[in-house]
Amino acid sequence: MSWTDERVELLKKMWSEGQSASQIAKELGGVTRNAVIGKVHRLGLSNRAGAAPAAAAPAKPEAKAKPTPAAEKPAAAEPKVAKPAAPKPAPKPAAEAAPVAERPSNVTPIRKAIIPAGQPLPPQPSANEISPEALAKVNAVEKKAKKLTLLELTERTCKWPVGDPATEDFWFCGLPVQQGKPYCEAHVGVAFQPMSTRRDRRR
DNA sequence: CCCTGATTCGC
């Protein structure tokens, strides 16, 4: 594979969106994350300019013993990430999935509906049984989620489903899982409640 | 161990 204009463009786009090199590599196919990183550097866009996602990849203005010629501009705050942070949906009665009005989706275009639209929603724990802290954590985390499709999930990506499988607005968390668990830290928090905790919460 | 990006250097 070579760096065609299209591939470079996708690379640029994903990189500025804050996608990791390995994710970009997967998306492009035929290249390793090293290749992606190498290209990124050659293109001179290492600084994640254009829109900094922060969080996962904190900039490292480390004082190196190696004077870098190109002084980068301080990245500005990004306007992106306007996910309508859906409040944890309680299990829907039986209503049919209404046609989803196109949301101000800022996400990757390559994402389509995966599930045909069926009955069984994943057993979302009812909110009233989960600690408020854990819930807040989840809501916060879902904004930083990798938003993977079913096929992008691996042994080490959080498999927590977000949204309604019957709509376009559905994805899996995708953040790094907590060791041995199928979910990331935040989602493990709401997925596995110690019995004692539940009991104590009972009132 | 999993992952991240950064750098080097033979090709």
Next chain:
DNA sequence: GCGAATCAGG
């Protein structure tokens, strides 16, 4: 220019 190997870090 390319990217595997390596480095440095979380």
